[in-house]
Amino acid sequence: MLGVEGSTLMSYMEQKPMKVKRRARKGILPQFRGLAWFILSGGRALMANSGIEGQNYTAILQKATGRDKTSDEAIMRDLDRTFPTNLYFMDRQGKGQLALYNILRAYSSYDPKVGYVQGMSYIVAVLLVHMNEEQAFWSFSSLMQGGQLTAAMSPAAAASAGQGSSSKVPASSTANKQQQASAAAPEAIALRGMFTEGMPLLQLSLFQWQGLLESELPKLAFHLKTQGLDPSLFGTHWFNTLFSYTLPFHHLVRIWDVYMVEGIKIVFRVALTLMKLNASKLLAFRFEGLVDVLSSKKVARLLGSLSPNQLLQAALKIPVSSRLKGKGQEWKSFVQNSRP
Amino acid sequence: MEEDFDRELKVLVVGNGGVGKTSMIRRFAKGIYTDEYKKTIGVDFLEKALFVDELQEEVRFMLWDTAGQEEFDAITRTYYRGAGAAVIAFSTTDRASFDAVAMWKSKVEAECGEIAVALVQNKVDLVDQAVVSATEVETLARKLGLKLYRTCVKEGINVTEVFVYLAELNQRKQQAAQPPVEMLPSKPKVLSAEPAENSITVDSGDNRAQTVDLAPSKKRTKGKKSLKDRMSSCSVA
Numbered sequence: 055m056l057g058v059e060g061s062t063l064m065s066y067m068e069q070k071p072m073k074v075k076r077r078a079r080k081g082i083l084p085q086f087r088g089l090a091w092f093i094l095s096g097g098r099a100l101m102a103n104s105g106i107e108g109q110n111y112t113a114i115l116q117k118a119t120g121r122d123k124t125s126d127e128a129i130m131r132d133l134d135r136t137f138p139t140n141l142y143f144m145d146r147q148g149k150g151q152l153a154l155y156n157i158l159r160a161y162s163s164y165d166p167k168v169g170y171v172q173g174m175s176y177i178v179a180v181l182l183v184h185m186n187e188e189q190a191f192w193s194f195s196s197l198m199q200g201g202q203l204t205a206a207m208s209p210a211a212a213a214s215a216g217q218g219s220s221s222k223v224p225a226s227s228t229a230n231k232q233q234q235a236s237a238a239a240p241e242a243i244a245l246r247g248m249f250t251e252g253m254p255l256l257q258l259s260l261f262q263w264q265g266l267l268e269s270e271l272p273k274l275a276f277h278l279k280t281q282g283l284d285p286s287l288f289g290t291h292w293f294n295t296l297f298s299y300t301l302p303f304h305h306l307v308r309i310w311d312v313y314m315v316e317g318i319k320i321v322f323r324v325a326l327t328l329m330k331l332n333a334s335k336l337l338a339f340r341f342e343g344l345v346d347v348l349s350s351k352k353v354a355r356l357l358g359s360l361s362p363n364q365l366l367q368a369a370l371k372i373p374v375s376s377r378l379k380g381k382g383q384e385w386k387s388f389v390q391n392s393r394p
Numbered sequence: 395m396e397e398d399f400d401r402e403l404k405v406l407v408v409g410n411g412g413v414g415k416t417s418m419i420r421r422f423a424k425g426i427y428t429d430e431y432k433k434t435i436g437v438d439f440l441e442k443a444l445f446v447d448e449l450q451e452e453v454r455f456m457l458w459d460t461a462g463q464e465e466f467d468a469i470t471r472t473y474y475r476g477a478g479a480a481v482i483a484f485s486t487t488d489r490a491s492f493d494a495v496a497m498w499k500s501k502v503e504a505e506c507g508e509i510a511v512a513l514v515q516n517k518v519d520l521v522d523q524a525v526v527s528a529t530e531v532e533t534l535a536r537k538l539g540l541k542l543y544r545t546c547v548k549e550g551i552n553v554t555e556v557f558v559y560l561a562e563l564n565q566r567k568q569q570a571a572q573p574p575v576e577m578l579p580s581k582p583k584v585l586s587a588e589p590a591e592n593s594i595t596v597d598s599g600d601n602r603a604q605t606v607d608l609a610p611s612k613k614r615t616k617g618k619k620s621l622k623d624r625m626s627s628c629s630v631a
Contacts, residue, residue, distance in 0.1 A: 127490065128463065131412035131433075138430040171465045172411070173435050253468050286469050290436030299435055342456075345439040350432070 056086050060093045067094075078315040079370060081308050081362070088184035094314035097193030104192075111188045115156055118163035125170045129158045136175040143179060153187040154179055160191055165198065171249040173294040180298045180306065200244030200317075248294040258385050259293040260285045263322060265381040266374060270326055274333045281341045288348040292325050293318070300353035308362040312370075322378065323369035328356040330368075400443065403561055404456045404476055406506075408498045409483035410491035411462030414516040417547045418483065419457045422557055427548055434461045436469050444554070446561050453561045467501075474505035479560035482540070483514040489525040492534075499538055510563035512556050513540040516547055 055077060056063050066074050074094075082090045092098050104110065120126075133151045137143040142150035157178050162169040177197070181190040247255025263285050268275040278285075291299040296318075297309055312320040329336070332347070339347060346352065357365065407415045416431050416438070423442035438459040445452045458477070460470040482498045484491040495513065502511060513535050515526075535542035541559060545552040 124490070128411060134429075135412070135431060135433040138432060172433055172461060172463045175433075249465065251465070253465065257468065284472065286472065287437055287439065290469055295435065299432065342439075342441050349438060350435070 056089060060089050060098070063090060063093055075315050078311045079366065081366070082311045084307075087307065087311070088189070091181065091310070091314055092185050092189045092193050095193040096196035096199075097189060100196040100199075101188070101192040111160065111191050114164050114191075115160040118159045122162060122166075122169065125162045126159060128172075129155060129162070129170050129175070132172060132175050136179050140179075140183075142183060150179070150182065153182055153190070156187060157182070157191045157194065161195060161198075164195060165246070168198070168246060168249050173291065173299075174249060176295040176298040177245070180310065183303075184307075198244065198246045198249075200246070245296075253294075256290065256294055258382065259318065259321075260289055261385045261388075262378050262381040263289055263293075263325065265384070266322055266326060266377055267329065269377060270372070271329055271333055274329060274336055277337050278344065281339075281344055283341060283344050283348075287345065288350075289325070291350060293321060296321055297324065300350050302354050302357070305357065305362045305365055308366050309369075312366070319374055319378065320369065322374050323372050324365065326372050326374070327365060327369045328353070331358060331360070332356050400454045401449075401451055401561075402454045402456060403478045403564055404458065405557065405560060406458045406460065406474060406477045406480040406502065407483060408460055408480060408502060409462060409514075410485075410488065410494050410498075413462065413483045413485040413488060413491045414547050415462065415481075415483055416459050418481070418514070418516065418545065418553060418556075419459050421547045421550055421553050423455075423457060425550070427550070429548075434459050436461055436466060437473050442557075444557070446558050448558065448562050449565060455557055455561070471501075471505060474502065477502075477506050477509055478564045479510040479512075480506070481512055481514050481556060481560070483516055484526075486515060486517045487520050487523045487525060492526045492531070495534060496538060499540070508567070510560050510567055511540055512560055512563075513538065513542045514556055515542065515544045518544045518551075519546045519548060 055066055055073070057065075063074070078094070101111075133143075133155055134146060136154065140150075142148070143154065145151065154175060158170050158175060161174070161178075174194075178190060178194050181193050184190075185193065245255070247253070247258075264275070267278075267285075296313060297306055301309070309320055309324055336344060336347065347356075360368070407419055409415055411433065416434050417427060419438075419440055420431075421427050423440045440457045440459070442455045442457065443452055444455065458473050460466070460473065480502045482495055482502070484495055499511065502509070515531055531542060541563075543552050543556045543559070545556065547553055
């Protein structure tokens with residue numbers, strides 16, 4: 055359904071969004087994944103729009119050179135520490151690390167209010183495995199702005215996305231146009247909020263997570279709470295790297311297939327699945343054991359023998375939308391009320 | 395039911411990104427080192443039980459690893475609470491990490507009061523790439539009133555020593571604070587058992603920096619004998 059240069063996918067997204075959703079859930083074929091992500095993330099549209107305005111990747115990258123030393127150093131320090139065991143990113147000054155470096159540098163100059171924050175490099179790295187440097191840059195930038203074309207799924211979401219979402223995106227007018235063009239992008243799905251000051255989207259996600267866990271697995275939620283295990287301890291990188299920090303690639307790409315179309319919901323679903331799968335085991339552990347089992351190094355073990363297919367099937371069975379929405383509203387009024 | 399008289403000490407390890415905090419904790423807790431660590435996103439935790447000769451007691455170190463990037467403060471700060479000790483780490487080869495030491499100290503003090511703190515200069519094996527001189531490091535340590543440890547986590551040099559020192563210092567601070575007849579807020583001089591004359595006062599703008607947290611490092615003793623009781627029977631070598 056990709057068509058020449060993805061033309062079919064483009065028209066499907068407009069005309070048969072449910073079909074795109076179903077296909078993404080079933081998994082995008084590996085050979086098409088790069089192009090599909092590039093399109094679904096909104097990266098291609100953003101690149102085209104920016105091109106019209108005379109903003110291209112090479113120019114952004116050039117402008118970034120030598121601009122912000124602190125951010126540059128932070129990026130460099132992390133190159134070695136992003137997928138340190140992955141062949142493509144293993145070598146210092148290797149192709150992978152260089153591309154990663156370029157994109158992160160370019161992005162921090164493209165969106166100076168965010169700059170570079172840890173966690174980003176993992177997301178960019180996963181994109182880089184699937185597409186070239188320029189495409190990965192635009193895909194990342196688009197995801198940061200919430201550029202997925204999710205709104206095509208529901209007209210209501212599209213309508214609400216049109217309002218208020220443009221003020222906080224990078225100051226370039228292309229970005230705003232992209233927001234309207236893709237019609238998606240309610241602020242809540244703009245990945246950017248995971249990294250802006252105070253990490254509002256991360257805080258929201260962790261709050262929503264706690265609520266979901268309490269309603270889905272009350273016993274486990276209670277146990278974690280009494281053991282003093284706050285979700286920020288183990289869940290931070292689930293959300294701000296979209297599982298790329300921890301899950302094996304075969305599982306990860308399937309999660310991302312869905313993420314590209316449906317947004318962050320899938321992260322909650324997968325996380326809940328992992329908890330359900332391990333609930334009885336987790337209930338037997340005290341604080342130290344829990345931290346160990348849930349630690350980033352061991353998340354992959356929580357999968358047990360679950361194949362990517364089985365993981366997705368189980369995850370997609372858990373309804374989360376309305377609960378996420380409810381918790382989101384609760385958080386919103388909580389934040390508003392706690393403002394001085 | 396096994397009786398366990400473990401003494402628990404919550405230790406924060408802070409400092410800029412990439413100075414070797416995770417490696418240091420792994421080295422101390424597990425005795426291993428690889429250069430393939432991922433950066434720490436948010437917080438991480440490990441524990442290590444060690445018999446500390448100087449205290450004649452086994453101490454359970456609860457080691458809290460924190461992301462070095464400032465943006466993560468929103469997440470990491472909550473984990474400062476209840477810490478009994480902290481390591482402030484910087485790297486021989488990273489000037490910015492050295493320049494940030496005072497800032498890290500005030501962050502720790504703002505959240506935890508005057509707990510036991512040690513300054514750690516890591517990667518001392520990379521002298522040829524050093525961007526800080528020995529003298530300026532010593533000067534800073536004196537100015538901040540912190541004991542300085544030079545470590546090479548890679549080779550495991552001086553790592554355990556840091557934590558043993560923190561356990562001792564923590565105990566000394568608690569003993570000094572043992573008969574606090576009247577409670578705060580006035581800043582009791584005795585509490586800063588470390589060279590206090592030279593230490594700069596870090597003012598967080600309110601009184602928090604002066605609040606001394608006398609609580610045991612963790613509150614999860616679950617009906618065990620209270621830490622204070624147990625410690626009054628120990629002596630400092």
